[in-house]
Amino acid sequence: MTTPQRAHVAMFSIAAHGHVNPSLEVIRELVARGHRVTYAIPEAFAEKVAETGAEPVLYRSALPGPDDDPSAWGETLLDNVEPFLADAIQALPQLARAYEGDEPDIVLYDITSYPARVLARRWGVPEVSLSPNLVAWEGYEEEVAEPMWKEPRSTERGQAYYARFEAWLKENGITQHPDPFVGRPPRSLVLIPKALQPHADRVDETVHTFVGACQGDRAAQGDWERPAGAEKVLLVSLGSAFTKRPDFYCECVKAFGDLPGWHVVLQVGKHVDAGELGDVPANVEVRSWVPQLAVLKKADAFITHAGAGGSQEGLATGTPMVAVPQAVDQFGNADMLQALGVARHLPMEEADAAALRAAVLALVDDPEVARRLEEVRAGMAGEGGTRRAADLIEEEIARGRRDGGVKGARAS
Structure with missing residues (x-):
């Protein structure tokens, strides 16, 4: 394939690890290929973005930040979606000003970035969604x-949400209904293995291309060494957001503390203090954060919230998983992992010490689980990952130029 002339690629996302991390290796690869990449992001992630070689374009966000208490997101569906619309409305003028006179040749965006889609259409450039989780079939x-949505739509609040969304779109020259605007992108690269996609046989692959995990080597995050004498290693992590679960962590300590031959890496996040867990046995290593992929490469089991990132890291490293989902797509991911035969879905209300121990021990002793994990890993290896994602983005740049939808390269 002929590499297109240097382009200005603009990526847009929000300040959330689960939405930024999946795209970083793709961005790094585009920079390495000689493209100029700008990345619109709140300041909390500016350094992480800059490490890829991209230029951070900072904007002020009204969304809860990565260090905020998870309760800031609310509890209901409308609690969860209203902040994204409110943020989009206030962020759009900022982003339009930031890119005035420096419009890109292509817009890449995380699924939460509504302003990116508005701007792409305003500028007349291709728009490509980089989806960090499942897509619509x-x-x-x-x-x-x-x-x-049946119940929320029937409420005054739900109707007001849709009315506000439609009005905002129309103000920006878009007559599309909010639902397809959010859920039906014109082009999408899916940054998860196809094995994690529900009803994958019903996904339109002329729109959505599964490129799988784009993980990179993560060397900058540091390494982790398996302790001498540890026959088995268990990682427990509920990700980076919904981690305020001291009672759950206590059940994990009770289940695996002093279990002969086992070493436990217990990541508790920023909202739980190790002192809340009481007396912790010597075989339990309590951390606020760990280099997850480095630990998983040496682990024998993984208790996870089943976020898209953690799920695919467990699959990529061939690690049996106990999925204890917390929110949004994690419940579906947990079901998918269980259906693949590589995990057990254990609802939080059932995740006591006895159930956790039984699930982990059953998984690590089951040769069929190991066989299924190897089968899934082999399938993932053929999806192409970072290089394929970059190739496809370059194809979109070239197609846009052929079709006249993209101006010549503006980057000097």
Whole structure:
């Protein structure tokens, strides 16, 4: 494939690890290929973005930040979605000003970045979604979205949300209904293994291309060494957001503390202090953060919240998982992992010490689980990852130029 002339690529995302991390290796690869990449992001992630070689374009966000208490996101569906619309409305003028006179040749965006889609259409450039989690399949609206939204839509608050969304889109020259605007991108690269996608056979692959995990070597995050004498290693992590679960961590300590031959790495996040866990046995290593992929490469089991990132890291390293989902897509991911035969889905209300220990021990002793993990890993290896994602983005740049939808390269 002929590499296109240097382009200005603009990426847009929010300040959340689960939305930024999946795209970073793709951005790093585009920079390495000689493209100028700008990345619109709140200041909390500026340094992480700059490490890829991209230029951070900072904007002020009204969303809860990565260090905020998870309760800031609320509890209901409308609690969860209203902040994204409010943030988009206030962020759009900032981003339009930031890019005035420096418009890109292509817009890449995380699924949460509504302003990116508005700007791409305003500028007349290709827009490509980099999806960090599952995408809609044919029938998704009828099977999932409509039942989920039936009650909220019937409320005054829900109707006001849709009215505000439609009005904002129309103000910006977009007549599309909010639902397809959010859920049906014109082009999408899916940064998860196809094995994690529900109803993958019903996904329109002329729109969505599964490139799989784009993980990189993560060397900058540091390494982790398996302690001498540890026959088995267990990692426990609920990710970076919904980590305020001291009672759950206590159950993990009770389940695996002093278990002969086992070493436990217990990541508790920023909202739990190790002192809340009481007396912790010597075989339990309590951390606020760990280099997760480095630990998983040496682990024998993984208790996870089943976020898209953690799920695919568990699959990529061939690590049996106990999935204890907390929010949003994690419940579906947990079901997918269990259906693949590589995990057990254990609801939080059932995740006591006895259940956790039984699930982990059953998984690590089951040769069929090991076989299924190896089978999934082999499938993931053929998806292409970072290089394929960059190739496809370059194809979109070239296509846009051929079709006249993209101006010549502006980067000097």
